[in-house]
Amino acid sequence: MRVYQNVLEMIGETPMVKVSHIDTGPCELYLKLENLNPGGSIKDRIAVSMIEAAEQAGKLKPGMTIIEATAGNTGLGLALVAASKGYPLQIVMPDKMSAEKVNNLKAMGAEVVQTRSDVQKGHPEYYQDMAARMAQENGYFYVNQFANEANVTAHYETTGPEIWQQMQGDLDAFVCGVGSGGTLTGIGRYLRKQNTAIDLVLADPEGSILEPLVNRNETVEAGSWLAEGIGEDFIPDICDIKLANKAYAVSDKEGFHTARELLVKEGVMVGSSSGTLIAAALRYCREQTEAKRVVTLACDTGNRYLSKLYNDEWMAAQNLLEE
Ligand SMILES: Cc1ncc(COP(=O)(O)O)c(C=O)c1O
Structure with a gap:
């Protein structure tokens, strides 16, 4: 096993795991575990x-x-x-x-x-x-991650190629959110360069301006949402939103419950943005009529949300607990 000279060397080359206990319709859904980076996120x-x-x-x-x-x-x-x-x-x-x-x-x-x-x-x-x-x-x-091309480059040169390799060039769809747009633009461009037919699917919190734009070319006023790190009230400079050919709007309730379900059924503890991504990926998978191979991201560790989405009192106070 490799011995690292410092913690920065441990960034990237994250594992990919198949979702195996949640219904994915006719599809296979894989999670790239970015929560395992040394700083706990992508x-x-x-x-x-x-x-x-x-x-x-x-x-x-x-x-x-x-x-x-x-x-x-x-x-x-x-x-x-x-x-x-x-x-x-x-x-x-x-x-x-x-x-x-x-x-x-x-x-x-x-x-x-x-x-x-x-x-x-x-x-x-x-x-x-x-x-x-x-x-x-x-x-x-x-630094300005929203307008910094080195954000896109990191994903074009590392995350994208890792996904392609791990899926052995057999991939039908990639699902992600937009915070800065770095993942969508960097990974999306890389994957489309390998195969122009890949679906790039946006997972967006309800209230963000992006889902209406992608699905209906509609410009709306931004609302508010609780998922942290994704959803937008503007389009960041580096975000090539046209790459996304389909989008799902996910409520906080659906996203947070999906994160909880993932922990209980798959043993992977992720944060609120990943709950949104996985909820959208599951909807995409269940809608398909043919078997497809789909990848999404575990963006960050759920340990960061023990006082929030993994806390029943907080969830109840936000009206997010199921009756
Ligand atoms: C937890 C989390 N997930 C996802 C994202 C979105 O990724 P990107 O900025 O590449 O669009 C962010 C960005 O801020 C984030 O903090």
């Missing part, structure tokens, strides 16, 4: 690539403070990289994100500013606007 991959690209471009110099707007996981990935390279890290995150993520970030030495979850792009207290402003005022390096 975002470790982009943290490394975005920091290294900035160093190479001379935008990030030794000792400079790194700042990022994040639902938490990109922050945790950046905290791993920043600690190993000696950069101070400032995180701006919306206040709906779990306490576990905030405490984990602080324990890793990051400074965390929480801002409003109920405002949209263009508002001074929106997390991305706040991070951009703080970067400008203080001379920090703003």
Whole structure:
């Protein structure tokens, strides 16, 4: 077995596991376990690539403070990289994100500013606007995963090829969500290059603007949802949303219960965005009339949501528990 020289070497090359105790209709559904990255999420991959690209471009110099707007996981990935390279890290995150993520970030030495979850792009207290402003005022390096091409590159060069190899070139559909759009754009482009017929399916929280856009070319006002890290009120610069040829809107209730079911039946503990992805993947699988091979992601570890979706009191308070 391989011995690693440092924790950053352990990012990527994550296992793929078949869903074997939940009804997948005529299809086979596989989960790529990105929760097993050392920082606990798929975002470790982009943290490394975005920091290294900035160093190479001379935008990030030794000792400079790194700042990022994040639902938490990109922050945790950046905290791993920043600690190993000696950069101070400032995180701006919306206040709906779990306490576990905030405490984990602080324990890793990051400074965390929480801002409003109920405002949209263009508002001074929106997390991305706040991070951009703080970067400008203080001379920090703003990573900006939403407009950073190295985010897409990480998935085009690593996650996409790993999926293709693990499926041995036999894949009919890939299901993912959009937070920054890095996974959809990077993995989607890679997979379509291998096989133009692959379905790229968007899993979107109810309330996000993306599902109406993909399915009906409809522009709607954004609502709100509890799933963390996916769903949008705007289309990020790096997101090639046209890649998605089908979308499912998933309620918080359906997504959260799917995550709980996955833990009980398959022994895989994932977070709220993965619950949304898997719920959409299951709907896609059950709708098919022919056997298809489908992949989706376990984006992050469910340990980050013990106070939320895995907590009956919290679920009851949100009216999400089944009668
Ligand atoms: C938990 C989680 N899942 C999924 C995503 C979405 O991935 P992407 O940013 O590549 O669209 C994010 C992004 O913020 C996330 O934090």
